[in-house]
Amino acid sequence: MPIENLGKTHLTEVEMEQINQALAAIEALVMPLTVNLNHKDKLGLCKVGEHNKLLINKVRDYAEMSPELRSPDVDWEEFRRDYATRSHASAAISRLQSLEGMLRDMKALNDHDNYTDALKDYRFAQYKTQSSQDAGYSTKAEQMKPFFPKTGKKKR
Template structure:
């Protein structure tokens, strides 16, 4: 017998409302800070690579420990503000990515549960159609169109396939 109900943790209506309200609040707080970049700008400005981050961090270290060695040609207040914002954003993105990863895992289990229950229902419908119970032949035909009939591997036979 296949595993069923891998995830029995369902969201209550109040939880859904609270979560969506928190997301709206987060969007409202963050959206004034967002800047849209076109593809050329994204390519031009890109993301500094790890080596260049080391340069920025070392300059920051020198600025903090021995400010007399820093050029007066840089707006150091702006440099600090950019540095702090970037650090905050990176930490926030890591936390949000962890939430996204957890939600994705949660969704996968719910999808799997739904798919297994749908297969069980389809098998039942096939049985009932074979006994000529009214309505089941149409249901089997409607659902059966989604199954691969070529004899090659499909989602039903291959659990690695995305459901």
């Protein structure tokens, strides 16, 4: 017996609308602040991996604890704003990735349920085609048949 109805919880219309509104609000806040970089643009930027994050953090620590040691060539107010923005962006990305995982899992369960139900409905249409004179089932089964291109073909 196949596993059925794994997606036991469903979003209501109100919840779907609330999610859409929240996403639209985030997009509206972020859109004016972003620059759409193409691949070539990104290649020209330095990559800040874990090692370089440690360097940035160390420089920030020194700038805060020993301001007399700061380079006059750095706009430290801009550095502070950049740091705050990148830190917030990093935290937001982590949260969004977590939400993405939750939504992907929810979608996978509901995809599975929809697909198994679609297979049941197709089998039912095939059954009714053989046991009923109703042309609607025959038409339905024929229109669904292209989704199963290997069905009924014998291996050579």
